[in-house]
Amino acid sequence: xxxxYSFSERFEFAGKAKTWSLIGIVIGVLGxxxxxxxxxxxxxxxxxxxxxxxxxxxxxCICIGAIFFLAYxxxxxxxxxxxxxxxxQAFARVLPIAAVILVVVIAAGLxxxxxxxxxxxxxxAPYLYAHWATHGLTTPGSxxxxxxxxxxxxxxxxxxxxxxxxxxxxxxxxxxxxxxxxSESEDTTGGMTNYNKSFSAAVLFLVIFGFTYPIFAxxxxxSLEAHWFSTMFGWYNLAALHVTALCGITLILVLLHxxxxxxxxxxxxxxxxxxxxxxxxxxxxxxxxAQFFLTWYANxxxxxxxxxKRWEPEYKWWFWLNIVLNFVAPLLLLMSRDAxxxxxxxxxxxxxxxxxxxxxxxxxxxxxTMTPRDTAFPFGVxxxxxxxxxxxxxxxxxxxxxxxxxxxxxxxHPFLEESLHHHI
Amino acid sequence: xSSTKMILGLFDDPDEMMHGIEKLQKNSVPIYDVYTxxxxxxxxxxxxxxxSRLGYAAFCxxxxxxxxxxxxxxxxxxxxxxxxxxxxxxxxxxxxxPFTFEWTILWTAFGMVFTFFYATHLFPxxxxxxxxxxxxxxxxxxxxxxxGNIPHDDITRILQEAxxxxxxxxxxxxxxYE
Numbered sequence: 217x218x219x220x221y222s223f224s225e226r227f228e229f230a231g232k233a234k235t236w237s238l239i240g241i242v243i244g245v246l247g248x249x250x251x252x253x254x255x256x257x258x259x260x261x262x263x264x265x266x267x268x269x270x271x272x273x274x275x276x277c278i279c280i281g282a283i284f285f286l287a288y289x290x291x292x293x294x295x296x297x298x299x300x301x302x303x304x305q306a307f308a309r310v311l312p313i314a315a316v317i318l319v320v321v322i323a324a325g326l327x328x329x330x331x332x333x334x335x336x337x338x339x340x341a342p343y344l345y346a347h348w349a350t351h352g353l354t355t356p357g358s359x360x361x362x363x364x365x366x367x368x369x370x371x372x373x374x375x376x377x378x379x380x381x382x383x384x385x386x387x388x389x390x391x392x393x394x395x396x397x398x399s400e401s402e403d404t405t406g407g408m409t410n411y412n413k414s415f416s417a418a419v420l421f422l423v424i425f426g427f428t429y430p431i432f433a434x435x436x437x438x439s440l441e442a443h444w445f446s447t448m449f450g451w452y453n454l455a456a457l458h459v460t461a462l463c464g465i466t467l468i469l470v471l472l473h474x475x476x477x478x479x480x481x482x483x484x485x486x487x488x489x490x491x492x493x494x495x496x497x498x499x500x501x502x503x504x505x506a507q508f509f510l511t512w513y514a515n516x517x518x519x520x521x522x523x524x525k526r527w528e529p530e531y532k533w534w535f536w537l538n539i540v541l542n543f544v545a546p547l548l549l550l551m552s553r554d555a556x557x558x559x560x561x562x563x564x565x566x567x568x569x570x571x572x573x574x575x576x577x578x579x580x581x582x583x584x585t586m587t588p589r590d591t592a593f594p595f596g597v598x599x600x601x602x603x604x605x606x607x608x609x610x611x612x613x614x615x616x617x618x619x620x621x622x623x624x625x626x627x628x629h630p631f632l633e634e635s636l637h638h639h640i
Numbered sequence: 641x642s643s644t645k646m647i648l649g650l651f652d653d654p655d656e657m658m659h660g661i662e663k664l665q666k667n668s669v670p671i672y673d674v675y676t677x678x679x680x681x682x683x684x685x686x687x688x689x690x691x692s693r694l695g696y697a698a699f700c701x702x703x704x705x706x707x708x709x710x711x712x713x714x715x716x717x718x719x720x721x722x723x724x725x726x727x728x729x730x731x732x733x734x735x736x737x738p739f740t741f742e743w744t745i746l747w748t749a750f751g752m753v754f755t756f757f758y759a760t761h762l763f764p765x766x767x768x769x770x771x772x773x774x775x776x777x778x779x780x781x782x783x784x785x786x787x788g789n790i791p792h793d794d795i796t797r798i799l800q801e802a803x804x805x806x807x808x809x810x811x812x813x814x815x816x817y818e
Contacts, residue, residue, distance in 0.1 A: 505737060512734050515726065553695065639681040 221636070223627040224618060227472070229619040236410040237612035244605010259586060260598075265325045265343040265639040266585040267598045270416045271606035272318040273436055274460070276385065276454070278610070281312050282307030282462025284390040284425060289315050290395070290418035295634030296488055299480050299625050303465050303472075305399060308392035310610070315385035322381060322436075326374060334360075344585065348372040348442040365442055372439055384432045391421040399626050406628040429454055437577075440584035444522045448507035449583040455500035459542075460573045462493045468614065470559050478624060483557035484638045490556035490565075497546040497569065500541070525583040538579055541572030574603060644792060646672070648772055648808040649782040649799035654680055657780040660802035661686055664782070667798055672785040675775035678698040697755040698748050705747025706740050713739065772808065779805075 251264030282304035289297045325344025329351075332341045339360050341350040346364070352358035354366040354373065370376065394417045402410035430450020438449045446452075466489045473481045511519045526535050549565045550556055578599075618624075626632065651657035654676065661683075664671055674687060684691075713736060719722070722730040726753040757763050783796055786809070796807045 503733075509734050509737065513726070513728075551699075552692070637681070 221625075223623040225477075225596050225624065226573045226622060227477055227615075227619045227624055228310065229315055229615045233357050233615055235609065237608040237615070237636075240604050240608020241612060242608075243601050244608060247598055247601020247605055250601070251596075254423040255596070255598070261328075261330070262343055262586060263596055263598045264602070265321070265328075266581055267602040268321045268575075269318075269325060269344055269436075269585075270581050271602050272314070272321040273581075274574065274577055275606055275610055276311065276318045277394075277457040278461050278464050279307045279311035280388050280425075280429075281393065281457040282465060283311065283388060283421065284458065285461055285465065286392070286395050287418040287421040287425070291422055293415070293631075295631035296485065296632045296638040298629045298635035299638075300465070300469055300478070300485055300489075301399065301626055301629070302621055302624050303468055303614075305396045306614050306617040306621070307461070307464065308389075308396050309620075310613040311385075311389045311392050313613060315382075315389055318385065318436075319378065319382055323378060326378075345372075345377075345439060345442075347584065348439060368442060371435070372442060377435060377439075380431065380435055384428050387424055387428070388421070390621075391417055391424070395421075399629070400621070402626060402628050408630065411630055429457075437580050440581060441522060443518060446507050446511070446519075446522075448503055448510070452500070452503040454577055455496060456573050457568060459493060459496045459500055462489060462496065463566040463569045463573075464610075465489065466493065467563060467570070470563055470566075474559065480625065482638070483559070484640050485635075486559065486562055487553070487556045487640055488638070490550055490562055491568065493565070494546055494550040494556070497542060498551075503542040504539070504543075507572055526579060528583075531579065531583060533577060535581060538572065538575050541568060542576060542626060545569070586632070642786075643733060643790065643811045644786040644809040645813050646658060646771060646808075646810045647784040647786050647792060647795050647799075649784070649802070649804040650772065650774070650808065651782070651803060651808040652778065652805050653803065654780050656803035657782060658683070658686065660782055660799055660804060663798050663802045664784070664795075667790075667794075669784060669790065669795055669798065672783040675781040675783065677776055677778060677780070680780075694752060694755060694759075698752045701755075702744045702748040703749025704751070706744040708747070709743035710736060710740050715716040752778075767816050769814045771810070771814060773815065 248264060251260055286304045286308060326342045326349055329340050329342045329459060332339055337359055339350050339352060350360065353362045353478035354369045355361060395414055398410040398414045420535035433450045466486060469481060470486060472478050511523055545568050546565055549561060555561050649660055651660060671687060718731045761769060771783050772779065772781050786792060799807050
């Protein structure tokens with residue numbers, strides 16, 4: 217086994233990866249322009265905003281998930297992952313940009329309004345979060361007044377809402393930035409100081425993240441259908457976030473390894489990552505089912521309305537496909553030991569899960585924003601182009617962040633040797 | 641014909657033991673087994689041990705557990721004594737998920753433990769089979785079947801050259817019955 221590596225080589229971001237990610241960004245921009253100005257369907261602008269929210273949220277969540285990964289690796293004093301920590305660190309570096317995009321999309325969606333007719337009454341509704349941000353919902357005496365929404369207005373009104381999202385994303389991004397900074401200064405100074413600081417930052421992150429992430433999910437996605445609520449929703453989104461972040465890390469790691477970087481990574485590291493993907497896909501199913509099961513069992517109208525919408529003909533097949541892609545596929549594809557060590561299989565499963573969780577987010581968002589629907593077929597040009605655009609943006613930003621690191625492994629991390637000899 | 645049954649090379653350092661395995665393999669001496677006080681990474685590959693089939697046993701037990709409880713609950717709740725619970729259909733699939741899930745896991749776990757005990761002969765009333773008691777403490781032991789092997793002195797010499805602190809010629813395979 218080769219155990220001597222040169223960690224001074226930097227990652228160079230050029231060639232095909234750069235070209236294709238830029239092409240992806242162009243496609244995404246064209247898709248957004250098409251959606252806003254050329255899609256004259258009834259819901260063109262609505263669809264574009266919904267997709268921007270979907271991808272903005274997905275993008276931010278993948279980066280937060282990578283910081284979560286970094287944090288629990290440090291808090292658990294894990295050794296095996298050290299050799300690949302630069303990848304989640306690159307994700308962490310991208311979070312500030314993802315956060316700005318998400319906040320801009322949410323603010324724009326809340327501030328651009330249009331006239332809608334609901335129950336025969338005319339109202340001025342924003343494109344996103346219309347369920348609580350439509351004018352008059354919380355004004356006593358207005359013909360649109362809704363007592364339930366008015367009761368939630370302490371959290372669900374423009375400034376508290378935007379403020380909460382900005383503060384939470386800010387906190388996550390700052391701790392992510394700290395973890396990256398400590399790791400970089402560790403490379404130059406060595407010693408245990410930076411490791412100890414990383415440990416404290418990681419524990420701090422886990423405490424803050426554990427308590428606040430459900431609020432982030434409630435605000436960002438659950439409040440799209442503000443009458444409905446589920447206490448499982450935060451954990452459900454946490455599971456999705458964790459699986460997608462792990463898939464992103466694994467996919468990029470394997471692709472970079474195969475293109476000649478990360479020479480010290482072996483199938484053992486990928487095996488460990490895949491065990492996490494496998495386990496947390498099962499966990500995702502567990503919370504998904506728990507949320508569904510309680511609603512089904514209690515059978516209360518204000519709760520079942522959520523699933524009723526998702527069982528309308530235009531969503532029903534996608535609803536079940538969601539379980540197939542995110543549960544059955546990883547269960548069968550990653551169960552055996554060999555499957556987790558076989559790079560082709562791993563890449564395929566990661567891509568499948570990244571698409572599967574896009575569908576998962578799609579089913580959380582669209583039935584709440586896209587009513588009434590204009591077509592029986594739920595996908596438009598915007599879905600595909602905006603997905604490609606964000607995938608390109610994500611690849612571009614992450615690989616660019618990765619190329620800024622002076623080395624592709626934290627060369628003076630105290631557990632680096634353990635990681636290089638990782639064997640399972 | 642000597643009465644020696646097993647030749648044991650006792651090492652006090654795992655690296656020297658790995659070196660000993662290499663030397664024996666270079667001299668084409670078949671190794672019966674290796675006993676160490678703690679797991680040693682990479683030793684399976686070196687000894688060419690086949691991958692464990694415990695996972696297949698786990699899978700089978702999981703399927704069995706799931707099927708058994710599904711059948712029991714189907715028989716009791718749907719076939720034998722249907723009850724009206726909250727107006728739900730008698731054969732309400734979501735209801736069946738939690739215990740099918742739990743029993744799948746329970747039988748997987750128990751099945752794996754019992755399979756492991758069966759395969760390693762560890763069950764109550766059975767004396768554990770140990771070739772050298774210090775292999776559970778601070779000695780790394782390479783065991784070589786003495787029958788039909790090249791001159792025993794050569795094996796002893798190879799082991800000693802590799803750094804064995806002691807080489808035993810045992811007449812009995814296991815010492816733990818004494």
